[in-house]
Amino acid sequence: MQTYDFIIVGSGSAGSVVADKLSASGRFSVLVLEAGGTDRRFYVQMPLGYGKTFFDPAVNWNYKTEPDPGLAGNADHWPRGKLLGGSSSINAMVFIRGAREDFDAWAAAGNPGWAYDDLLPSFKAMEDNAAGADQWRGVGGPLRVTDCSRAVHPLTKRYLAAAEQAGLPFNPDFNGASQEGVGVYQITTKNGRRMSAARAFLRPAMKRANVRVETNALATKILFEGKRAVGVEYEQNGQKKTARASREVIVSGGSINSPQLLQLSGVGPAALLGDLGIPVVHANDNVGANLQDHVGINYTFKGKLPTLNQILRPWWGKLLVGMQYILLRSGPLSLSMNNAGGFFRTDPSMARPNMQLYFQAFSTVIPKSGERPILTPDPWPGFSIGLSNCRPSSRGEIMIRSNNPRDYPRITANAYSTNADVDEMLAAVKFVRKIAAMPAMAEIIEEEVLPGPSIQSDADLIQDFRKRSGTVYHPVSTCRMGPDASRAVVDPRLKVHGLEGLRVIDASIFPDNITGNTNAASILTGWKGADLVLEDQK
CATH class of the missing domain: 3.50.50.60 (FAD/NAD(P)-binding domain)
Known part of the structure; x- marks a missing residue:
């Protein structure tokens, strides 16, 4: 020994x-x-x-x-x-x-x-x-x-503009003076x-x-x-x-x-x-x-402009970004799927944000078995606005x-087991739709794919986020x-x-x-x- x-x-x-x-x-x-x-x-x-x-x-x-x-x-x-x-x-x-x-x-x-x-x-x-x-x-x-501001997908600028139109301030550094607002995420990478x-x-x-x-x-x-x-x-x-x-x-x-x-x-x-x-x-x-x-959910949209789907899905796109990564250590493969995001309060009387946002310039609605289909996204121009709760009481x-x-x-998660967690998530998903309805985003959205326009009542929204939510790890x-x-x-x-x-x-x-x-x-x-x-x- x-x-x-x-x-x-x-x-x-x-x-x-x-x-x-x-x-x-x-x-x-x-x-x-x-x-x-x-x-x-x-x-x-x-x-x-x-x-x-x-x-x-x-x-x-x-x-x-x-x-x-x-x-x-x-x-x-x-x-x-x-x-x-x-x-x-x-x-x-x-x-x-x-x-x-x-x-x-x-x-x-x-x-x-x-x-x-x-x-x-x-x-x-x-x-x-x-x-x-x-x-x-x-x-x-x-x-x-690493600061990814110059490398993120062009759609990210529209997301940031729409979030500002919805009332959130731009925040250049979530690890700086304050956390509230929207901005580009920093990630733990070096030289790609x-x-x-x-x-x-x-x-x-x-x-x-x-x-x-x-x-x-x-x-x-x-x-x-x-x-x-x-x-x-x-x-x-x-x-x-x-x-x-x-x-x-x-x-x-x-x-x-x-x-x-x-x-x-x-x-x-x-x-x-x-x-x-x-x-x-x-x-x-x-x-x-x-x-x-933290428990989260994505709202996914079909866009009128190209997203990363059009690059990451076809074989020639995979070849292109693969060569870009291998030769230059740059491009989409050198980033996180979460280009941007932010923090907001579902109730203005709260002292600090209780919800986190994520913007992804691609979508993975069509399920694949055996892997998370980040590298094989949907065949149409899709993007997602995700969110997760920050301090759930469950x-x-x-x-x-x-x-x-x-x-x-035995892992017993007990997600959404308190009324407070359900209520704040309900308010949060409504705010995601508010961002999507702002001019900067609305003009490039063809349709909401998930959960879709038929999901409108509070009861339906709650049922949807119970069915589709999951851990954010x-x-x-x-x-x-x-x-x-x-x-x-x-x-x-x-x-x-x-x-x-x-x-x-x-x-x-x-x-x-x-x-x-x-x-x-x-x-x-x-x-x-x-x-x-x-x-x-x-």
Whole structure:
């Protein structure tokens, strides 16, 4: 059995950062256990290639939720990265930090050091913003953030103009002074390639002699001596192996795998563990509870002007953009499908936005099996305006089904399970139609394809978004942070309540979801969490 100072379970958005920062001084030995394989794959590195990874079991856990009454009984598909870089290697790359008020609320709930002003130096230090530095943005950090304003599809300008006509201000930087308004999304790419957490943080760390990364290594149990975590048991290539941690075990598996591993290890709801024959190391009903996620829907239109459909669908178009990408690392394949978007309030009396917008200059109404048809869009000029809720009040849970680590946990999402979530989504879809009715968009729209003009009444609109909504891939809070051990899993220093030598550092610790995409905040959590570990080692 080998001994390391730190064992990190998971090489995703947070785990990659933790590995980099803990190993940087050379003082500590670090073992990273990753259940998946390499990120050196063409469709992982090519930004728009994530359509190919959306169902690919080689790089994706391909989770499914329980049939959800809030989604008209649908069992939602939940992709999660199973490779170096985790979900940062298969996501849509949109870089949104979250609202100042989100983090200030975390601190106000009893988590000192997590207010926006506390975190801003870390946000600035971790990024290399292509648009330059200012009082909110940083340059010179490991994570490249690209401004796509000059590269987006021409239709994007019409979307921005229509949103302004509908009353939203133009916002040049959602990560700057304020978040509200519409603008072009910044993405995590560099020189036309995906800038995952693995590329930005883990790959540099892997060059150090004090870092060992084991791929295809599924962590099956955290090992304890009394109440202290002392190592990890894992399976690799059919063999059961054990590694020992002399300082700490750090769980960075993400919002599904982190609570799963804790529960398998005897940390979680006592009744559940007892029913499954798992000895209880520490009882905590919050492990796997408080699941929060952003839920979204697209409204799709047939246009009178060409969209990306006319380029990405025909063979000659694929050849053209393929050559453009291979030779110049530019063109549609170097971008996210979400060219632009924004944030708005469904009720003007709200203190901050509660809804996020997405503009996509192509459409994928006609279903394809086996992949997300980003690279094979509809045969007519289509585009979509999407939206998702930012801070839903619905809560779900993630609980193991058995004591077998290879059995996927039961994901109960409970989408739209509160009246408040239904009411705000109803108001939001009406606002999408308002944007589409503005002159800048209306003059180029031939028809609304989904949900279509026959869907008009509130009841029909609600039924439609229940049937067509799904996750926008931002599950959080299943190992939530808080000072009260009866209501949280980790304390403000991300140590698991009631145990020693064990932390959780990933998006599962968010006390509540944030306003926007969660990847930037997940990377920030890795950065902040590693700083806390290093402080405690002094």
